[in-house]
Amino acid sequence: MGTALRIDQLRKAYGATTAVDGLDLHVDEGQIVGILGPNGSGKTTTVECAYGLRKADSGTIRVFGVDSRAEPDRVARLVGTQLQDSALPDRIKVWEAVHLFAALAHRPVDEAEALHRWGLTGKRNASFASLSGGQRQRLLVALALVGKPRLVFLDEMTTGLDPQARREVWDLVAEVRGGGTTVVLVTHFMDEAQRLCDRVVVLSRGRKIAEGTPADLIDRCGGGTVARFPVPAQGRLPGLEGLPGVRTVARVDGRVEVRGQGPFLVALGHALTLAGQPGVRLDVTSPSLEDAYVRLIGEQETP
Incomplete structure (x- = not known):
């Protein structure tokens, strides 16, 4: 070529x-x-x-x-x-x-x-x-x-x-x-x-x-895929930070927000099942080129 x-x-x-x-x-x-x-x-x-x-x-x-x-x-x-x-x-x-x-x-x-x-x-x-x-x-x-x-x-x-x-x-x-x-x-x-x-x-x-x-x-710049689910009313919540591909874990407005890449969704689902939370509904948001672009331009404009 x-x-x-x-x-x-x-x-x-x-x-x-x-x-x-x-x-x-x-x-x-x-x-x-x-x-x-x-x-x-x-x-x-x-x-x-x-x-x-x-x-x-x-x-x-x-x-x-x-x-x-x-x-x-x-x-x-x-x-x-x-x-x-x-x-x-x-x-x-x-x-x-x-x-x-x-x-x-x-x-x-x-x-x-x-x-x-x-x-x-x-x-x-x-x-x-x-x-x-x-x-x-x-x-x-x-x-x-x-x-x-x-x-x-x-x-x-x-x-x-x-x-x-x-x-x-x-x-x-x-x-x-x-x-x-x-x-x-x-x-x-x-x-x-x-x-x-x-x-x-x-x-x-x-x-x-x-x-x-x-x-x-x-x-590289889109911030990774985000999986959100409600904080369980009962039962234990496993430690998620050490799962493969997980970047960050946070609690936002009564929900757990896990950000990661690669195979982390599979690892997250498996961990929730082992913790007795197999029915948790995950709200998954994948990053787009627009997300990456906004982050790149924002970094340039930040003093």
């Missing part, structure tokens, strides 16, 4: 404000990699520099081994993009936009197929201004892919979409990756990143603070 995107020591400032500060980012071919972070963390600036829309102050960017500074035209033929502030003229029709982008592409997709694939056939004669927010987003993503790019940047691609439309777009993006296109996804939706991404990179104040698979970050 080759490297689709390699960014080394990227720096970009706007006056006295440093947007990206020494960022390293490597994306393997065929992956979906998510870039996460709060507003102002450098996500969009990183993508705009990688795509060539903005000039980096320093650092190197290579797309499939091609230096983006030395050969920007060659890089442009390899990538597609849907940026956060993308827009089209109000009066352009959907089919005209697709036709225009296809005419400029090095190896365009079939235009009718693109409209059908992104659910826009029924809106082919509609103007951009008349589209709903979700329809505009689908059109902009379709335009990013009309040139069959080997690498595509998608920045907040499901903003404005209802839950059903978001899931349909997720399926299409997974299908795009299945066809061989590498995807760099900028998103504020943690469920989106957890569902789609092979790896995620978390930025804060222009720096990378964490990187790994969603499962890795959840395991």
